[in-house]
Amino acid sequence: MKPLPRALTIAGSDSGGGAGIQADLKTFGALGVYGMSVLTALTAQNTRGVQAVFELPPDFVAAQIDSVLGDIGADAVKTGMLANAAIIEVVAEKMREYRVERLVVDPVMRAKSGDPLLRPEAQEALIRRLFPLAMVVTPNLHEARALVGRELRSREDMREAARIIHGMGPRWVVVKGGHLEGDDRSVDVVFDGRDFYELDAPRVDTVNTHGTGCTFASAIAAGLAKGLAPLEAIRQAKEYLTAVLQASRAFKLGGGAYGPMDHFALGKAEAPARAASG
Ligand SMILES: Nc1ncnc2c1ncn2[C@@H]1O[C@H](COP(=O)(O)OP(=O)(O)O)[C@@H](O)[C@H]1O
Ligand SMILES: Cc1ncc(COP(=O)(O)O)c(N)n1
Numbered sequence: 112m113k114p115l116p117r118a119l120t121i122a123g124s125d126s127g128g129g130a131g132i133q134a135d136l137k138t139f140g141a142l143g144v145y146g147m148s149v150l151t152a153l154t155a156q157n158t159r160g161v162q163a164v165f166e167l168p169p170d171f172v173a174a175q176i177d178s179v180l181g182d183i184g185a186d187a188v189k190t191g192m193l194a195n196a197a198i199i200e201v202v203a204e205k206m207r208e209y210r211v212e213r214l215v216v217d218p219v220m221r222a223k224s225g226d227p228l229l230r231p232e233a234q235e236a237l238i239r240r241l242f243p244l245a246m247v248v249t250p251n252l253h254e255a256r257a258l259v260g261r262e263l264r265s266r267e268d269m270r271e272a273a274r275i276i277h278g279m280g281p282r283w284v285v286v287k288g289g290h291l292e293g294d295d296r297s298v299d300v301v302f303d304g305r306d307f308y309e310l311d312a313p314r315v316d317t318v319n320t321h322g323t324g325c326t327f328a329s330a331i332a333a334g335l336a337k338g339l340a341p342l343e344a345i346r347q348a349k350e351y352l353t354a355v356l357q358a359s360r361a362f363k364l365g366g367g368a369y370g371p372m373d374h375f376a377l378g379k380a381e382a383p384a385r386a387a388s389g
Contacts, residue, residue: 116144116336119179120329121172121202122191122219123152123164123228129364129371130156130222130322131191137374138329142351144336147183149175151202152194152228158321158365160224166194169201176205186336187213189328192228196236203240213335216245216281217328218254223321223369234258243280247341249328250276252290266291266298266309273302283341285310285331289323297353301345308342310349315356321369327352 118139125131132148139146151172155163179185188211193199206214218237220229229237234257242248255272256263258279263272269286276284288298297315301308330351334344358376365371373379 116187116333116338117147117183117185118144118329118332118336119147119149119185119188120191120332121149121151121176121188121193122325123154123194124150125154125156125322127157127321127365127371129158129369130325134322134325134371134374135189135191135329138326138351139333141355141374141377142330142333144333147179147185149179151198152192154192154222154228156222158367158370160367161222161226161228164194164228166198169197172198173201173205176202176209180205180209180211185211186338187215187332189215189217189332190241191217191325191328192219193233193237193241194228195230196233199233199236199240203236203244206241206244211244212246213332214245214247215328215332215335216241216248217324218248218250218258219324220254220257224367238279242276245281246335247283247285247328247331247345248276248281249285249287249324249331251287251324255286264291266300269300270302270307273300273307277302277304283345285345287324287327289320299349301342303342310346312349312353315353315360317356317360318363318368319356319359319370319372321367321371323352323356323372326355326372326374 120135136146153165299310330348359372
């Protein structure tokens, strides 16, 4: 029997279903990977923002990792919202204990609404404890700015940031350009310590971008779980994300500024057009 690729997400819950654990599990499912989840925090969240956060005890995060990796195992692991330094410490320790090699670290700091998802003092732990264990880290422009401590306004700035972040330990860095202003392309800069690559996709005109970062990092983990090389996993993740963004334009959920995507929209993309024409 063919083995089913297994992927684990260690992240926060988004009650609105657009980002966090929910986006990660939808992505794993859409990409044909068996998904598992370890929760770090619960958020009361919707399209308008984050109304409340409940951080889980670090010991309970450790217990969940032991349950999953001690029995089922994972071909790749992705981390998202880690909330605080104590949880980061525990996650790093467990990644070492279980010798997790294909680790994607999405250094989540804030929700699209601007609400904080990581305590500011925990950034140091993220860099020191988790980055050296990561195969891929995926900061967005704001996170890259916070990590390197300077403004990033151009592709050249993104390259420089990728170089500095690579020096913090991960083998691959993807600086996501989703927030770069005045660009009609959505270009991400990839660096492996030697070469730069640019992932260029059209910028999709949509308000449904809540959860793009989570989806992208989970799709990379799904590719790695299937045995793809990192660059190929990153390229395929970008293609999947762009296609889902395009296919998710037609609907609007909630009253906030950023709506969620429909991870399973790809197969349904033609349906509204057919209905409209006939
Ligand atoms: N409107 C858009 N059209 C196409 N791609 C986008 C758009 N917004 C974000 N992306 C892509 O989504 C991924 C996540 O990027 P970003 O939104 O910057 O991250 P985050 O959700 O962590 O803030 C990147 O590959 C980025 O280029
Ligand atoms: C629980 C949780 N985790 C992560 C994000 C970031 O979302 P995005 O993918 O838009 O950066 C979020 N809003 N909520």
